[in-house]
Amino acid sequence: MAWQVLLLIFLYGLGSVQGQIIYSVPEEMPKGSVVGNIAQDLGLDISRLKSGKARIYTGDGTEYVDLMKEKGILFIKDRIDREALCGQKTPCALHFQIILENPMEFYSVTVQITDINDNAPIFSVDKIAFEISESSPLGARFTLEKAIDSDVGINGLQGYALNPSDIFELETTTHSDDVKSVVMILKKSLDREKEDSLSLLLTATDGGDPQMSGTVQIYISVLDANDNAPICSQRIYKSSVLENAPKGTDLTTVQASDADEGLNGKVTYTLSKPAAEVNGLFAIDDTTGVVMLIGQTDYEKTKRYQIDVLAKDHGGHSDTCKVIIDVIDENDNSPVINVMSKLASIPENSKPGTVVSILNIHDSDSGENGNVQCTLNENMPFILKSTSNNFYSLITDGELDRERESVYNISVTCSDEGLPSLSSSITVSLQISDVNDNAPVFERNSYEASIPENNSPGLSVFTVKAIDIDFSQNARISYMLEESTINGVAASSYVSVNAESGVIHAVRSFDYEQIKHFNFHVKAQDGGSPPLSTNVSVKINIQDQNDNAPQILYPVQTSGSLVAEIVPRSADVGYLVSKVVAVDVDSGQNAWLSYKLLKGPERALFEVGAQNGEIRTIRQVTDKDAVKQKLAIVVEDNGQPLRSATVNVNVALADTFPEVLSEFTDFTHDKEYNDNLTFYLVLALAVVSFLFIVSIIAILSVKCYRWRRERMFYKSNGNLPVIPYYPPLYADVGGTGTLQHVYNYEVCGTTDSRRSDIKCRRPCNESIVSLDATGTLPHVHSEKLLMDDQVSLLL
Structure with a gap:
């Protein structure tokens, strides 16, 4: 059967290009017949139909035409009977839309159905x-x-x-x-x-x-x-009825007259065989001619009804008239909202104006009853934009942030302008997919933790934690050390960080005495693409442990000799015998030292200062006190566990040096050294004597030298270089002796005196006697003692 295709295309905007196309085909075409090449007519590629998931949308769900995406053609899907589809209505057409996604587009298609006989x-x-x-x-x-x-x-x-x-x-x-x-x-x-x-x-x-x-x-x-026929008073009667009027409502009254009398003049009213659309809706009283409503009219289906009324007498004569009934629209239909297409989710970085859904909204009522206004729920970054007759686009109207709102339930409410107003609403659910737009954030601006020294390698120190408010892989955080050095060594040789948990472990055992604290940076990086990261400063403090015992600096303990402190028997109470000097390389309480006398003579003669370690007498020395005294001093720190060191201090109670020597042999630890002690003492005396003679010669030489320079000065009348002036009765000895750890003395003597005035700063070295294992005074100490005596004799 020959048929024609009429094509009309016009374009207008719906986010992207939208078109309308009109085809014309005869009814009763066989299934599978081609309606038209929609791809060619719209200028679309076949691949666009496939990638856009092209589909047909019809408002009532009835599909007589289908789309073959592989070829881009429309074809007859089901039998089309124009009379069943449209009745007497002209023109008769099928209206549907072709929807494409990514980007979202739609095209309106009208297929006009032409009648065949x-x-x-x-x-x-x-x-x-x-x-x-x-x-x-x-x-x-x-x-x-x-x-x-x-x-x-x-x-x-x-x-x-x-x-x-x-x-x-x-x-x-x-x-x-x-x-x-x-x-x-x-x-x-x-x-x-x-x-x-x-x-x-x-x-x-x-x-x-x-x-x-x-x-x-x-x-x-x-x-x-029966020579007179009924005559209707008017050929056309007009009436109106509300579409929701109750059954039994009187519409109009038809009147006809017959000039005959009796039964020949009695008129009976009947409705002519009604058409299908009025059947069961109207009735007429056969006697009175009153036309009444017996069914339910619907303005949206039929707006006007025409009824033929037959007026007939008993003689067979008749006349006809027409009744036209207009249906008045009432606001009895709520707006209908159809979702033609929608996106399940959009990324949070979508630009404003992105189309997320296309809606078809219509109201079957007419006039103001059919005018529709649509709104969205408040505080939504979306707007509803009218794009064409009854079509709306739901588009974004602001920035989206998945971390603030991961899903939107958009309520679309449409109301007509009737009285009372009727409304309908639907909810469009839209997921917001995550974009890696947030870097990890640590819970603190910086971290500080402590770890005791002597820790085991691998010990967990503490945990850093960062939070990423993104989702899934974008929120998966990995921890790592920033490249840096600590005392010239890579930070990774000190600590490590677990990539998953952020737990920081010590890589080595720390020693507080070597390093007290160190700093490094930990980086938190998410799993997004590209990844985002942030870092935080971490400070580790090493806590001191009491792992070092006190060290005795003075008196010095020697393996082959003994040192004795000399205390004159005339010493007063509180006489400073010596001072124990000790240090502890720990810190804090672990380095707080206290001193106490662990062992002393039976008759208490000495005490030790608990804080300063000074050994002083607590009473007068008596004849009953032995010359040689041995004290055991213990030095303790304040740590846990407590650590200590012990030193033995030998004290000699004597007024003269020979008295000390007579008792010195008893200080030795081994008897085999006693025989050698005398030898070394004699040798030391010989050396001291030699040095004494050398000193006398040196002094005389100096005096002669000064006498000669004075005479030269007087003879030169002051033209010689200035020589420092000394009083005639004083000689410059210029000696300042020092002991280790700031124990020193000064010697001042007059040239005309046989005594020496000695100013000492305690403790004085002249009170120290050192005896080696042989029982002989070592060279240095004996030299010092003999020199003092000789200087005294000289002066």
Whole structure:
């Protein structure tokens, strides 16, 4: 069957390009017939149809046409019967949309269904019967049953023919709704006596090719005279009714009059065989002619009804009139919201104006009742934009942030302008997918922790923790050390960090005495692409442990000799014998030292300062006190566990040096050294004597040298270089002796005195006697003692 395709394309915006295309096809095309090449007509690639997931959307869900994406063509999916689809409505068309995604586009498609002559005119009755009086005047009119042809236009009902036509003729009237009514008119007088009945054939024909027709038989019984027919007071009655009016509502009253009397003048009203759309909706009182509502009208289905009323007397005469009923729209339909397409999720960095859904919104009511206004729930970064008739785009209107809102339930509410207003709403759920736009953030600006020294390698120190408010992989945090050095060594040789948990472990054992604290940086990096990171400063303090015992600096303990402190027997109470000097390389309480006397003579003679380690006498020395005294001093720190060191201090109670020597041999630890002690003492005396003689010679040389320079000065009358002046009775000895750890003395003597004045700063070295294992005074100490005596004798 030949058919035409009419194509009209026009474009307008819907986020991206939207088009409308119109095809025209005849009804009853076989399934699979091609409607048109939509890809070619819209200028789209076949690949775009596939990638965009092209699909057909129809408002009512009925699909007569389908899309073959592989070829880009529209084809007939199901049988299309124009009469079943549209009835007498023209034009008849299918309206649907083709939706594409990524980006979202849609195109409106209209397929007009053209009529073919596939329906013959038919009559709703098998026969038509009349009783006509023989006295009926010429021109008497008899309304005949209309034929119905479901086709439209030229294929619809075109006319009637009557056979035979010698007594009656037909008059056809076309109304404004294109409905053709037919009236049979008497053109020749009837004579019952000649013919009491007639049989006629009424034929209805359409204009199709080939032409189709329908027939009905007319039977006429000729009655005796009833020479007046009913006459309607008006040909057309008009009325209106609210679409939701209750059943039984009176619409209008049809009136007809008959000039006859008695039964021949009594008029009865009936509705002509109603069309399908009015059947069951209206009724007429056969006596009063009141037309009433017996069903439920719907403005959205039919806006106007036309009813033929037959007024008939008992003589068979009749007349017809038309009743037109307009349905008044009421706001009885809420807006209908259809989601044509929507995105399940969009990334949080989507730009404003991104289309997330396309909605079709319509209201079947008319006028203000059909005007729709739509709103979204407040505080949503979305707006609803009208793009074309009844189509809206839901688009973003601001920045999205998944960390602030991961899912939006967008409530779309549409209300009409009727009274009262009716509304509908739907909820569009939209997931916001994560983008790596947030770097990890540590819980603190910096971290500080402590670890005791002597720790085990691998010990967990503490944990750093960072939070990333992104999602999934973008929020997965890995920890690592920033490249840095500590005392010139890589930080990774000191500590390590667990990449997953952020737990910091000590890599080595720390010694507080070597390093007290150190700093490094830990970086937290997420798993996004590209990854984002941040770092934090970490300070580790090493806690001191009491792992070092006190060290005795003085008196010095020697393996081969003994040192003795000399205390004169005339020493007063509180006499400073010596001072124990000790240090502890620990810190804090671990380095707080205290001194106490662990072992001393039976008769308490000495005490030790608990804080300063000074050894002093606590009473006068008596003759009963032994010359040699041995003290054991213990030095303790304040740590846990407590650590200590012990030193032995030997004290000699004597006024003269020989007295000390006489007792010195008893200080030795081994008897085998006693024989050698005398030898070393004699040797030391010899050396000291030699040094004494050298000193005398040196002194005399100096005096001679100064005497000569004075004489030269006087002779030169002051032209010689200035020589420092000394008083005549003083000689410059210039000696300042020092002991280790700031124990020193000064010697000052006069040139004309046989005694020496010695100013000492305690403790003084002249009170120290050192005896080695042989029992002999070592060279240095003996030299010092003999020098003091010789200087005293010299002066």
